Amino acid sequence: MSKNKGLIRKIHDALVSKKVSCFELTSWYLREIEKSDLNAFITVTKEQALESAKKVDEKINKNQEIGLLEGVPMSLKDNFSTKNILTTCASKILENYVPIYNATVYEILKNQGCILLGKNNQDQFAMGSSNETSYFGPVKNPHDKTKVPGGSSGGSCASVAAGLAAFAMGSDTGGSIRQPAAFCGIVGMKPTYGSISRYGIIPLASSLDQAGPLTLTVEDNSIIFDCLAVHDPKDETSCKLARKKTFDSLDSSIENLKIGIPTNCFEGSDKEVYNAVENAAKFYEKFGAKITYFAFPELDFSMPVYCVLGRAETASNMARFDGIRYGYKYKGEYSDVNDLMTKTRSEALGDEVKRRILVGSYVLNSGYYDSFYKKSLVAKNLITKKFAEKFEEFDILITPTSPTTAFGFNYAGDDPLKMQLADICVVNANIAGIPAISIPCGYDSNNLPIGMQIMSKCWSEDLLLRVAYKYEKENFFAKIIGGVQFEI
Amino acid sequence: MKYNLVCGFETHIELSTENKLFCPCKVKFGSEPNSNCCPVCIGAPGTLPVLNKQAVIYAIKMGLALNCKINLFSKMERKCYFYPDLAKAYQISQNDLPLCGPGFVELDSGKKIRINHIHIEEDAGKIKNESDGIYVDYNRAGVPLIEIVSEPDISSIEEAQEYIEKLQLTARYVRVSDARMQEGSIRCDVNISVKPENSDELGTRIEIKNMNSIAFIAKALKYEYERQVDILESGKKLVQETRRFNEQKNCTESMREKEDASDYGYFPDPDLSSICLEQEKIDEIKKNLPEMYYSRKKRYIKLGIPEKTANLLIKYVNVSDFFDLAIKNCKSPEKVANLIIGQIFSFLGSETEKESFGISILPKDLNYLVNLISDNKLNMASAKNLLSKALENNKNLKDLANKFVSESPKFDLKQVCCECVKNCPEAVKDYLSGKEKALQVIIGKVMAKTRGSADAVEAKNIIKNIIKEKK
Numbered sequence: 001m002s003k004n005k006g007l008i009r010k011i012h013d014a015l016v017s018k019k020v021s022c023f024e025l026t027s028w029y030l031r032e033i034e035k036s037d038l039n040a041f042i043t044v045t046k047e048q049a050l051e052s053a054k055k056v057d058e059k060i061n062k063n064q065e066i067g068l069l070e071g072v073p074m075s076l077k078d079n080f081s082t083k084n085i086l087t088t089c090a091s092k093i094l095e096n097y098v099p100i101y102n103a104t105v106y107e108i109l110k111n112q113g114c115i116l117l118g119k120n121n122q123d124q125f126a127m128g129s130s131n132e133t134s135y136f137g138p139v140k141n142p143h144d145k146t147k148v149p150g151g152s153s154g155g156s157c158a159s160v161a162a163g164l165a166a167f168a169m170g171s172d173t174g175g176s177i178r179q180p181a182a183f184c185g186i187v188g189m190k191p192t193y194g195s196i197s198r199y200g201i202i203p204l205a206s207s208l209d210q211a212g213p214l215t216l217t218v219e220d221n222s223i224i225f226d227c228l229a230v231h232d233p234k235d236e237t238s239c240k241l242a243r244k245k246t247f248d249s250l251d252s253s254i255e256n257l258k259i260g261i262p263t264n265c266f267e268g269s270d271k272e273v274y275n276a277v278e279n280a281a282k283f284y285e286k287f288g289a290k291i292t293y294f295a296f297p298e299l300d301f302s303m304p305v306y307c308v309l310g311r312a313e314t315a316s317n318m319a320r321f322d323g324i325r326y327g328y329k330y331k332g333e334y335s336d337v338n339d340l341m342t343k344t345r346s347e348a349l350g351d352e353v354k355r356r357i358l359v360g361s362y363v364l365n366s367g368y369y370d371s372f373y374k375k376s377l378v379a380k381n382l383i384t385k386k387f388a389e390k391f392e393e394f395d396i397l398i399t400p401t402s403p404t405t406a407f408g409f410n411y412a413g414d415d416p417l418k419m420q421l422a423d424i425c426v427v428n429a430n431i432a433g434i435p436a437i438s439i440p441c442g443y444d445s446n447n448l449p450i451g452m453q454i455m456s457k458c459w460s461e462d463l464l465l466r467v468a469y470k471y472e473k474e475n476f477f478a479k480i481i482g483g484v485q486f487e488i
Numbered sequence: 489m490k491y492n493l494v495c496g497f498e499t500h501i502e503l504s505t506e507n508k509l510f511c512p513c514k515v516k517f518g519s520e521p522n523s524n525c526c527p528v529c530i531g532a533p534g535t536l537p538v539l540n541k542q543a544v545i546y547a548i549k550m551g552l553a554l555n556c557k558i559n560l561f562s563k564m565e566r567k568c569y570f571y572p573d574l575a576k577a578y579q580i581s582q583n584d585l586p587l588c589g590p591g592f593v594e595l596d597s598g599k600k601i602r603i604n605h606i607h608i609e610e611d612a613g614k615i616k617n618e619s620d621g622i623y624v625d626y627n628r629a630g631v632p633l634i635e636i637v638s639e640p641d642i643s644s645i646e647e648a649q650e651y652i653e654k655l656q657l658t659a660r661y662v663r664v665s666d667a668r669m670q671e672g673s674i675r676c677d678v679n680i681s682v683k684p685e686n687s688d689e690l691g692t693r694i695e696i697k698n699m700n701s702i703a704f705i706a707k708a709l710k711y712e713y714e715r716q717v718d719i720l721e722s723g724k725k726l727v728q729e730t731r732r733f734n735e736q737k738n739c740t741e742s743m744r745e746k747e748d749a750s751d752y753g754y755f756p757d758p759d760l761s762s763i764c765l766e767q768e769k770i771d772e773i774k775k776n777l778p779e780m781y782y783s784r785k786k787r788y789i790k791l792g793i794p795e796k797t798a799n800l801l802i803k804y805v806n807v808s809d810f811f812d813l814a815i816k817n818c819k820s821p822e823k824v825a826n827l828i829i830g831q832i833f834s835f836l837g838s839e840t841e842k843e844s845f846g847i848s849i850l851p852k853d854l855n856y857l858v859n860l861i862s863d864n865k866l867n868m869a870s871a872k873n874l875l876s877k878a879l880e881n882n883k884n885l886k887d888l889a890n891k892f893v894s895e896s897p898k899f900d901l902k903q904v905c906c907e908c909v910k911n912c913p914e915a916v917k918d919y920l921s922g923k924e925k926a927l928q929v930i931i932g933k934v935m936a937k938t939r940g941s942a943d944a945v946e947a948k949n950i951i952k953n954i955i956k957e958k959k
Contacts, residue, residue: 083535094533101527103534200534207758236761313758316568319577320531335576337572343939374753415583 006219007166008072010486015060015071022060025484028054028116029073032166032483033117038140040155042078042162043086045120049073052115068225069345070113075165077156078119079126080106080211081200089202090122090134093348097327101321103200105169106233108146113228117165121155125318126176126204126348128152129422130393130411133352138409141183142481143448147406150180150422156214157184167224168214173204173425174306175401177212178438179421182401182451186478187221188214189470190426192458193237193433195225197232203317205310206237208430216478218439218469221400225461237460239405246462250469257289257467260394262296265425269403272444280441281398282450283471298386299381302428303420308363308376315360318353321345355416380431391457396467399425401438402449425453435461439468440477449477491682492719494690495648495709496640500633501665502611502673503546508630510537510580510611515632517671521625529630531575532584536759536833539564542832544634544763546664547608548773550634551879553780554603554655555708556591557772563762564608565684568753572626573613581609581635583754589747593638593654594782601651603735609633632665641680645709649702652676657781660805666843669700673937676700680709681726682716691716693727696733696740700706706731712740784808791821800829813851819862831872835879849878853885857878865893867943901934904942905950906932909958916955927951 005013014020026049033044049097053090056071076082078087081099088094102110110116124133131139131154139154140145142162153170153337160168170177172380175486177394181188189212196211201265224244231239257273259281266274281291323344330343349357363372390397402422416425429436441452452471456464472478505515511528528535551558562585566578586607589877611631616623636655637877642648648737656674659667667674676699681691712731719726722928731740764927781788781802786799790810803809811828815821830851857875860866866874866889874892878885909916917927927948934947 079534081532085534089533097533099527099532099534101532101535199536202533205758235540236538236759237536312755316566316578316753316755319568319570320533320575321569322577324573325530338570341570361753364755366751367649369755445909 006223007215007486008068008220011072011166012066012068012070015413016059016066022053022056022115023050025071026050026073028115029117029164029166029482032162033168036160036162036164036483038137038142038145038149038158038164038413039137040149040162041118042074042088042090042121042123042136042155045085045116048085049115049117052113056113056115058123063411064426067070067113068223068288068429069109069460071115072113073115073167074109075117075120075156075159075168077122077153077168078108078124078204079122080119080169080254081141081202082106082116082119084448085116085119087119087123087202088291089118090136090353091124091127091348091350091353091486092135092328093095093321093323093344095135095370096328099200104197104234105228106200108228108230108257112332120153120159120168122294122302123154123176125154125202125351125353126152126171126173127314127352127356129175129179129419130178130407130409131155132409133350135350141406141448143185144213144406144446147408147448148183148411150183150402150406152176152180153188153214156178157188160184160186160216161478161481163480164486166217167220169211169224170202170214171201171209172426172430173208173210174310174430177214178426178436178451178453179402179423181214181438182449182453183406183444184441184450185451186214186216187218187437187472189221189437189463189464190436191229191431191461192239192427193355194237195243195341195435195459195461196228197230199232199234199238205313206317207313208306208310210430216480218437218465221249221437222250222465222469229461235278243459244462246465249462250466252466253287254284254467255288255469257284258394259284259285259289259291260390260397261291262397262399264296264299264427265399265428268424270405270444273403273405273450275397275399276450277400277452278326278441280471280475284377284467292391292488296386296390298383299428302383302431303424305376305379305383305431306427308372309380311356311360312364312373313360313456315357315364315456318357319323320350321349323348324413337394347477353417381430384432384439387428387434388457395456395463397455399453401426402454405446405448406443423458436465437468439472441471441475442477448482465473489720490685491713492715493643493645493709494640494683495642496679497636497642497648497651499636499652501550501659501667502656503543503632503637504663504673505540505542505546505632505666507540507837509540509543509598509608509632510630511752513630515949519627522627524627529575530626531629536609537580537757539760539763540632542718543608544587545773546632547606547634547866548666548765548770549590549662549777550636550659551591551606552770552777554588554591554636554718555594556603556606556607557589558765558766559585559589559952560765561585561762562587563758564760565754566757567609569751571612573615573629573676575613575626575629579612580757580760582607584756593651593658594700595647595650595654596740599641599647601641601647604637605637606634606636608817609635613648622742623882626632629784640663645706648678648705648709650706651653651933652702657802657805660783660843661778662802663778663805668840669702671910672700676705678705678708680712680716681721682713691720692728694726694728695730695739697730699733700900704733704735707738714739737949740818756954781805781808784812786800788821788825791815791823795824797825799828800833802826804812804843804845807842810845810851814854816852816855818858820856820858823858823868827854827871831875832879835876845877848882849885853889856886857889860889864943864946869914869944870941897939899942901937901938901942901947902950904934904937905930905954907939907955911947911953917956919955926945
């Protein structure tokens with residue numbers, strides 16, 4: 001179809017043509033992970049990976065046909081439940097937690113023959129935008145090791161950008177796929193809420209969480225999405241409709257796009273980011289696209305709505321971590337079960353986690369329920385409705401993914417809200433449930449990647465990926481920094 | 489001053505669905521601890537609930553049987569609190585919009601106990617104290633429950649008992665639960681207060697948690713009524729609190745001060761969609777509801793069955809179902825009823841066995857037996873014997889009865905009676921002189937001749953007629 005193949009198809013070709021064996025390929029990745037100082041992995045599943053790789057090789061050597069994803073080495077954010085494999089959520093309280101079942105996402109990828117290299121570092125329980133809240137220490141940005149990779153899927157994004165995995169899976173509650181994808185110069189998509197099963201993903205805020213692929217190219221993203229966007233009877237919120245394969249229409253034309261640019265999402269952006277994204281949007285004009293700038297004042301409510309609804313759900317989702325049945329348990333003396341829970345949680349939950357539990361519990365208290373939770377639900381519905389209106393007018397909306405490029409460690413200091421504001425452009429898609437993708441659209445003067453965010457209406461990932469693909473085809477910015485190199 | 493008892497119930501009934509409320513685990517009891525659970529019901533991080541539609545249908549059946557409005561739109565909420573038997577640290581329940589709206593239970597007196605609402609929720613695990621530590625068994629976690637919340641309309645211990653019995657009956661008749669108190673498949677929290685006789689104002693409410701026997705409920709109510717009246721009479725005030733019934737000491741004791749609903753941080757469970765129903769579906773469920781105990785009772789009385797017997801028949805749904813099958817084309821339903829509450833009940837013995845009614849006799853065979861009596865081929869005494877024999881030895885009743893009838897001597901009862909009257913002139917003389925008892929001699933002869941297969945009552949009548957005609 002295209003002149004350039006994505007990384008997954010390149011790997012597939014190399015395996016099928018026996019240019020490289022799956023065992024060799026997997027060993028390369030494992031060696032690169034071992035060598036890396038990015039702190040992108042919490043657990044490396046070396047033995048299982050090599051074992052699975054051998055099985056793929058056996059098939060190839062017998063000249064049996066292998067699937068497109070078979071033998072492709074990948075990694076998962078450490079909040080995907082993996083049977084018999086440590087799943088920590090980058091927290092102390094789950095430092096020794098080994099699940100007894102697989103997340104649906106992992107189950108599907110495993111059945112497709114993907115090779116799991118390991119579990120990626122992340123912000124603790126996915127709470128953070130810089131990967132600094134991890135109990136296992138921050139991840140470094142492969143483009144500049146003095147900068148953060150973004151978060152919360154920081155380890156996954158760094159892995160893909162640094163050639164430590166061919167692709168990775170992340171989760172996105174308020175931008176956790178797209179913001180670090182932008183910081184690391186790769187492609188990250190948060191699909192429509194309900195597209196990919198949430199079963200087995202340790203939740204942050206259940207009504208906003210959505211898993212998505214982190215890849216080097218748009219094509220790769222489309223391949224992974226197609227394979228995962230299926231109904232899961234274990235998840236009531238998973239979409240029952242059969243989805244079109246986005247891959248089939250990836251290279252179709254996109255004549256006369258109507259592009260909307262909500263100006264308030266550009267306010268507060270760095271000049272370099274602003275210009276790069278605006279220029280990227282203008283790229284579509286040569287296909288007859290019409291760009292319209294407009295104010296979208298309702299988006300000002302997205303972050304407060306996110307903070308109230310997200311934290312309320314978080315507080316109740318976090319409540320089960322009490323150290324009694326699994327995970328870290330307080331080692332000192334305790335008087336009774338309540339004392340044990342309190343001491344375990346006080347010691348083993350991080351500050352950001354505690355802050356969100358406090359706020360969440362506060363807004364759910366019946367005395368405040370109406371003025372916070374109920375009001376936020378109303379605002380959420382309003383934002384969703386406004387987006388639907390905008391998508392009658394426009395095919396896609398374009399904004400920067402993040403107002404800045406990757407920042408340094410301890411950027412927010414003692415101001416957690418400042419960190420939260422790194423997600424000001426990405427959080428909207430979670431509130432409205434719509435799909436959104438971040439693709440690289442250039443570099444700033446410090447050679448740090450800039451991300452462009454494209455949003456479209458619910459269930460239109462085919463359009464979203466097509467639009468992103470068109471850009472990538474002529475403006476390819478992603479690069480693998482070290483690690484396993486494939487010529488893209 | 490005289491005080492009235494004011495009492496309302498929150499009754500939990502376990503639904504006997506095939507699977508748990510949110511996962512495919514089976515609903516069954518008596519399994520090895522923690523052998524009947526999965527990642528979902530032990531609350532493994534990342535798992536998600538999927539609502540069991542059968543449980544919703546069961547709850548709707550119960551709602552309809554209790555005259556409730558069924559809400560076309562309801563939702564599941566999280567009730568957040570910490571307890572070791574609650575793996576997720578929240579219980580999935582309903583708060584704002586429950587499945588069933590207002591309804592009522594009608595007592596025999598005609599008084600209606602209003603039901604505020606019925607909602608669906610999941611059960612928690614069970615804490616077990618063992619000699620070497622405290623354990624949690626999650627087999628029960630996720631078992632579907634309905635909670636039936638009544639208005640404070642109950643004003644005596646007798647009404648309280650009857651209310652619970654009626655809920656049990658209803659659950660069994662619509663076949664959504666075996667509603668056994670001793671096994672915990674029906675449990676009650678009782679709210680009780682007292683108020684001066686002529687006052688409209690409700691007193692301070694005390695909640696007694698987890699009552700699992702009707703006898704204890706009666707004792708607890710009596711104790712609590714007296715305790716509250718004593719406190720008020722002595723001029724003191726009651727504190728709103730939760731108490732438990734101490735079965736050994738026969739009294740209630742304080743557990744904790746009552747939390748408000750607000751402490752539970754209820755909010756809609758984002759993992760579950762709302763329950764949206766169509767009126768047609770509800771109408772269909774309603775149409776297919778089994779006939780309830782009260783209308784069966786009316787029907788039985790119309791068949792000529794005494795009220796006391798009818799009450800015993802409807803007390804157990806399996807008995808009533810059996811009875812209904814056995815009286816099809818039957819000439820004497822009352823005889824069927826008497827054989828059931830006589831021979832069959834005494835064979836079964838315990839309440840539990842009557843409830844499950846696991847007997848080898850087929851209803852149509854009992855029907856056959858009773859029709860043999862009506863056709864004068866068998867007398868009641870023999871029928872009782874045959875039935876008992878069939879029950880005890882697990883034999884086929886119809887075969888037994890046929891064998892008995894075929895082996896009985898063939899005789900014309902009237903002719904046998906004639907002969908015996910002829911052979912007993914002394915007895916006839918005594919009878920005519922007023923000694924009623926003398927007839928027994930002649931009846932004895934008849935029974936001896938027919939080897940006990942004659943109907944003694946009928947024989948007596950025939951003998952009387954013969955003597956009368958002779959005179």
